[in-house]
Amino acid sequence: MITLPPLYPLKFSPILKEKVWGGNKLQKLFHKTAKGYVGESWEISGVEDSISEIANGPLKGHTLNWILKNYKEKLVGEKVYQEFGNQFPLLFKFIDAREDLSVQVHPDDFLAKERHNSFGKTEMWYILNVENDSKLIVGFNKEINQKQYVHYLSEGKITEILNTIPINKDDAFVLKPGTVHAIGAGVLLAEIQQTSDITYRIYDWDRPDTNGQMRALHTDLALGAIKFNQSNSKIAYSPVKNLPSLISTTDFFTVNKLVLSKNYIRNLKDIPSFTVYMCIEGNAVLKSDDFLEEIKMGETILIPAQLPELKFSTNSASFLEVYIP
Known part of the structure; x- marks a missing residue:
């Protein structure tokens, strides 16, 4: 029988994705x-073919899937393990858009399960850095139905109905499945x-990929996924120094901001x-x-569910704190 070492704060090797817009x-x-x-x-x-190590x-050297399979609820928590088993439920990314991303939409849980045997995609964006006049596209700029949407799309005028939002550093948005959007x-x-x-890619600015080919659009799949009457907006939140401050909570994750100007002990028992x-x-x-780990800007760390507290030694650091409620 293999004796497993005690769990500790886990760092993973980032998986870097080259993109035409990166x-x-x-x-x-x-x-x-x-x-x-x-x-x-x-x-x-924990996405298939992109498993963290x-x-x-x-x-x-062990993968996220291996550690989840071997440590189970000690890693993710009893409630999470009962619901998701050996599938890690969240994906964490940093995204750098040198150019506009494609206009796209993601299916909800029901449609994703039916079509792809997958989870849907509720996501949150936290803005870290912007250049002059940087914007997001979130939803439509007026009330619109499926028939009108198809007309604008077929006429090559889809950009006329997209809701463009100017943004600033530290803005946050939750995007529900079915929301047309772009970074x-x-x-x-x-x-x-x-x-x-x-x-599902709706529009890609008539741009070729890194191989000079036009990327595929998913017009019909997207049409069945878009929720035309859905509202999304920027999140209002008020961070307080040296305390976890709620940004947003959804059915799938809670995100706090933790701004530290001194040493801090975070109780994780609850x-x-x-x-x-x-x-x-x-x-x-x-x-x-007895385990120490340094973390700096642009790094991410996972604290296993069984660890009761975490001590931060710092003079200045800010974090997004994420867990499943």
Whole structure:
């Protein structure tokens, strides 16, 4: 019988995705090691063919799937394990858009299960950095039905009905499945989402991919996924220093902002799942039992559910704190 080492705060090797719209901010600002235009850094992923690998401590080299299968509820929490089993339920990313992303939509849980045997995709965006006049597309700019939408699409005028939103650093948005959306050029953001890689591309700015080919559109699939009367808006939140401050909670995840100007002890006993920290500013040393781990801007760490508290040593650091309610 194999004796497993005790769990500890887990770092993972980022999975870097080259994209036609990607930039170099992930390399320059977050010191990700990559060449070319990198659009996404998948920080923690249980998506098939993109499974994260542990980068620190005694479990280094093992995959997220392996550790989940072997540690079960000790890693993710009893409630989460009962619901999701050996499927890790969330995906964490940093995204750098040098150019506009495609206009797209994601299916909800029901449609994704029916079509792809997958989760749907509820996601949250947290804006980390913007260039002048950076924007997002979220939903439509007027009331519209399916027939009208098809008309605008067929006439090549889809951009006329898209809701364009100017943004600033630290803005946050929750995007429900069925929402037509796109990240605009010059935006660096953190994304927290359900574990899913299903995207229906509606419009791609008539742009070829890195091989010079036009990327496929998913017009019919998207039509069945769009929810035309759905509202989405920027989240209003008020962070308080040295305390977890709620940004948003959904059925799938809760996101707090933790802004630290001094050492801090976070009690995790009442959180029923694992906790993930995405470091968005500064740096800190984290301690759990006798295990120490440094984390700096652009890094992500998973705190197993069985660990009762986490000690932060820092003079200045900010985090997105994520768990399943």
